[in-house]
Amino acid sequence: MESDFKLSAQGLVRDYAGRRAVDNVNVTLAAGEVLGVLGPNGAGKSTTLRMLAGTLAPGAGHVVIAGQDMGRHPQQAKRRLGYLPERPPLYAELTVDEYLGFCARLHGIARRERRAAIAAAKQDCGLADTGRRLIGSLSKGYQQRVGIAQAIVHRPEVLILDEPTAGLDPNQLRGVRELITRLASAHSVIISSHILSEIQAVANRVMIIHQGRVVFDEPLGGTAAQADVLEIELASGPETAALAALDGVVAAHALSAGRWRLTVEAGRDIRVQLAETAARNDWQLVELTRRPPDLEERFAALTSRAPDAAGEPPTAGRAA
Numbered sequence: 001m002e003s004d005f006k007l008s009a010q011g012l013v014r015d016y017a018g019r020r021a022v023d024n025v026n027v028t029l030a031a032g033e034v035l036g037v038l039g040p041n042g043a044g045k046s047t048t049l050r051m052l053a054g055t056l057a058p059g060a061g062h063v064v065i066a067g068q069d070m071g072r073h074p075q076q077a078k079r080r081l082g083y084l085p086e087r088p089p090l091y092a093e094l095t096v097d098e099y100l101g102f103c104a105r106l107h108g109i110a111r112r113e114r115r116a117a118i119a120a121a122k123q124d125c126g127l128a129d130t131g132r133r134l135i136g137s138l139s140k141g142y143q144q145r146v147g148i149a150q151a152i153v154h155r156p157e158v159l160i161l162d163e164p165t166a167g168l169d170p171n172q173l174r175g176v177r178e179l180i181t182r183l184a185s186a187h188s189v190i191i192s193s194h195i196l197s198e199i200q201a202v203a204n205r206v207m208i209i210h211q212g213r214v215v216f217d218e219p220l221g222g223t224a225a226q227a228d229v230l231e232i233e234l235a236s237g238p239e240t241a242a243l244a245a246l247d248g249v250v251a252a253h254a255l256s257a258g259r260w261r262l263t264v265e266a267g268r269d270i271r272v273q274l275a276e277t278a279a280r281n282d283w284q285l286v287e288l289t290r291r292p293p294d295l296e297e298r299f300a301a302l303t304s305r306a307p308d309a310a311g312e313p314p315t316a317g318r319a320a
């Protein structure tokens with residue numbers, strides 16, 4: 001149910017000059033979740049995030065933030081959302097305090113509450129001593145912190161960060177990563193990157209976008225990272241969703257006609273049960289293979305070919 005999610009988007013589509021940049025993308029974000037949106041350059045990550053953040057109107061589909069429909073109640077939806085765009089809207093000639101004061105006003109924070117809100121955002125982002133510094137005089141890493149501070153100053157439930165670590169040196173990168181991990185304890189977060197290790201460092205679920213479509217959406221870390229992966233071939237198989245709903249299956253992904261990859265709950269060996277289910281339903285089991293999960297290999301494979309030729313989007317199992 002949508003209301004169970006901090007963010008839910010269904011059927012997002014966006015064209016640029018007749019070319020489809022985002023094609024029927026569904027996104028959900030549960031409370032406390034950090035969703036990493038991964039994809040090569042030009043995959044459609046920023047376009048998707050802009051639609052989620054309400055700065056770009058979808059050609060089709062709708063977005064709900066903490067129960068508020070972005071199309072019908074944009075102000076209420078945006079109040080519950082903080083957004084760091086790919087190019088943060090910073091003003092080099094303002095001090096950090098001036099800029100955050102301006103953002104606090106834009107976010108509708110009452111005058112008497114602004115000072116405390118700015119102090120808390122600076123504290124959270126490691127900017128406590130930089131209030132009087134001109135933004136233009138800060139390093140790129142600290143400027144990125146200011147960008148994140150403007151996104152959290154109104155204490156939103158959902159935080160959307162578009163490539164927050166792009167262009168940072170290794171030390172700055174570590175600092176911003178640690179900051180995101182800290183923020184994740186108080187917000188539900190969506191973060192994008194074209195670098196797998198960036199997503200693995202902070203996210204607990206990963207969604208891979210390729211050529212405007214979701215080609216992978218599975219939990220990371222915790223149980224799923226240790227989970228087995230089964231590849232199954234069925235001559236007369238069901239819809240992908242039916243496989244995703246089987247007991248012990250975390251997610252199902254269609255590989256090609258009649259072939260699926262199933263992520264299985266950690267510690268479960270469901271192969272016998274799966275073979276029995278296939279026989280009972282007359283799915284005609286051709287092959288059932290156990291594979292260790294390797295996200296890097298999967299990312300490379302998923303983003304180096306055309307999206308699912310059959311046109312059937314992969315399911316996100318129970319996470320979606």
Ligand SMILES: Nc1ncnc2c1ncn2[C@@H]1O[C@H](COP(=O)(O)OP(=O)(O)OP(=O)(O)O)[C@@H](O)[C@H]1O
Pocket residue numbers: 016017021039040041042043044045046047048086194
């Ligand atoms: N304003 C625009 N006008 C025309 N085409 C656009 C526009 N913005 C994006 N595109 C195109 O839409 C596609 C998706 O772009 P998008 O920026 O969403 O991808 P991305 O995954 O965020 O890539 P990157 O990591 O390079 O920012 C690309 O082919 C891009 O060239």
